[in-house]
Amino acid sequence: MNTIISTPSSSQPHLLLKNVLIIFVTLEMCNRTTSAENTQERDHSRAIFVFGDSLVDVGNNNYVPLTIGKSNYFPYGMDFPGVISPTGRFTNGRTVVDIIGEELGLKHFIPPYLAPTTVGDVVLRGVNYASGGAGILNDTGAFLGGRINMDAQIDNFANTRNYIISNANVWGSMTSANSSSKTLLERALFVVVMGSNDFIGNYFSPVPFVPTQKSMSLEMFLESLISRFRLQLTRLYKMGARKIAVANVGPVGCTPLERALNPSYTTSDSCISFIDNAVILFNKKLKSLLMDLNSNLAGSKFLCADVYSILSHLISNYQSYGFENYSSPCCKILPRALRGLLPCSPTSIVCSNRSKYVFWDMAHPTEATNVIIAKRLLNGDSKAIYPMNIRQLYYA
Incomplete structure (x- = not known):
């Protein structure tokens, strides 16, 4: 069987040339459009680098050896x-940071460093460098075994920074x-x-x-915490962080x-005041530190996110936020005597409606609580976050 190949008539060479030109122009326009879209996406999807503890750990502790601070199980x-x-x-x-990233238009969750x-180019x-059990001080969380404290997280960021510098030309984002x-x-x-673990885990x-x-x-x-934190934030x-x-x-x-x-320090409606009073003192010193850094580090924009006030108001007025329980965890372990003392286990009893509980386990909020905190930090006034909110900072 002969193969038939269609060829243009020799009497119409101009038609072939015209078709070739149309295809070339179309491809060029597509390339320019795609390039413009990529540039626009890069301009509006700015990077987010996260440092912290288990409140924002997205799986780094999955890769940390010899630690009991893991959540890589249902x-x-x-x-x-x-x-x-389970993600970790x-x-x-x-x-909270997952939700903030989504609200700012990121198409993917920020990945764990490890x-x-x-x-x-991911x-x-x-x-995300955060690690469950981490603290400002290097001895915080030692009883958990392995964890990545703030100094080590900044070391890891330094590795990322060097990686970006060495590969910038390869990715072709700029000439230098x-x-x-x-x-x-x-x-x-x-x-x-x-900072939370420096109190409850230290x-x-x-x-x-x-x-x-x-x-x-x-x-x-408190002075040792603030002094160490000053060095870390300055580093x-x-x-390059601004x-x-x-x-x-x-x-x-x-x-x-x-x-x-601390059952002897609480009633059914109260928190542990001697711990929260210490936290309040730290938070006052922290706000002063951040304002001082803004004044002395040229071009810096440090925000103080008042999570304490946001969560305290939510707990005090939990029913008006749509919650039914603020004092016990949704994820309950057995036996009953240990509830509130230990993290979830694979055999835990989970509440049927997670959106009605403020706390997921013994120390971490539910996603429903995280949504409220995230939106206050994104769009709130100076009572929630000072001197501007995260959305304003992101696009500044």
Whole structure:
């Protein structure tokens, strides 16, 4: 059987040339449109780099050896979008930073630094360095075993920064590797959620071999926290960070964990005041620190996210927010005597309606609570976040 190939008539060469030109022009226009769309997407999808503890860990602790601070098993993550297996988040669904990223238009959740897939130009959209059990101080959370404290998280960011610089020309975003990384970092949003474990996993830790409270006064401890945090935030600035939203410490004395640990200090309607009073003192010092950094670090925009006030108001008025329970965890372990003291287990009993509970487990909010916090930080006034909200900072 002969193969028939159609060929143009020799009497119509101009028609062939015309068709070729049309195809060429069409392809060129498509290329330019795609290039413009890619540039526009890059301009509007700025990177987000996240530092913190289990409140914003998205799976780094999955890769940390010798730690009991893991949540890579159900029922953790049971309500996460498209969940197939637990992600390593310490809640039933999304974290506050997950929700913020979605609201700002990110098409993908910010990946954990230690995940083997966090390579290539994926890092241009941002990286999450947070680790369950982490603190500002390096000895915080020692009883958990492995964890990545703030200093080590910044070391990991330094690795990412060097990776971006060395690959900027390969990705073709700009002609100069140094100017490319400088621009990306100056436009990026940095989120820091750190400090809770320095109280519940250090100074007020019930673990006998954590001696901090016996070795120094509360005032000395708070000063050590602020001094260390100043060095850490300044180091981020020196590596190119300019837009940095720092969350203060929430009312950890209201968590099911602290209420269970301190039954003699609470009634059915109260939080643990001696812990929350210490947190309030720290938060005042933190706000002063951030305003001082704004005044002394040229071009910096440090925000103070008042998570304490947001969550305290929610707990005090939980029914008006649509919740039915604020004092006990949705995820209940057996036996009953240990509820509020330990994290979820694969055999835990989970409440049927997670949206009605403020707390997911002994220390972490439900996704429903995280949504409220995230939207207040994104769009709130100066009572929630100062001196501007995260949406304003992101596009500044």
